[in-house]
Amino acid sequence: MRAWLLAGCLLLSACVSPPKGVEPVSPFDQAKYLGTWYEIARLDHSFERGLSHVTAQYSLNDDGSINVINRGFNQQKNEWKQAQGRALAVQGADVGHLKVSFFGPFYGAYVVAGIDPDYQHVWVTGPNHKYLWIMSRQPQMPAEVYDRYVKQAAAAGFAVDQLIVVNQEPI
DSSP, X not given: OHHXXXXXXXXXXXXXXXXXXXXXXXXXXXXXXXXXXXXXXXXXXXXXXXXXXEEEEEEEOTTSOEEEEEEEEETTTTEEEEEEEEEEESSOTXXXXXXXEEETTXXXXXXXXXXXXXXXXXXXXXXXXXXXXXXXXXXXXXXXXXXXXXXXXXXXXXXXXXXXXXXXXXX
């Protein structure tokens, strides 16, 4: 019984750990990170499949946690889809390593792997190399910044050839 409990704890902690070869940004300014981010590109996964015009909005809750609202447009259904979650710092507010939950007590890693000094562009990953997002404060990102983040992600082992560029053109 203890072996199963230990295995379960290790599995859950692995879900909030950064992927191999990825170090969270440090120092990290959580206050500067708050606000709206536009998804520029992502690796495909079921909970955003088919969505365009994806944004992530981060705001501070009274308890110090971060409120997360992810929103995207499903063009086939002609409707907006939204998910609300909660994020907590894993290694302290000055490290870009959070754990986020959209489903009660189950958390997954949210790792800020690269960010510009002005907090205008970022690349983020989850607990493994299947999750990658490139985001910007504006609906578009300069090509040189995008290319730099793609190269960084490729060097860290991500399948950047499978990135989906997200439509952010006005609806």
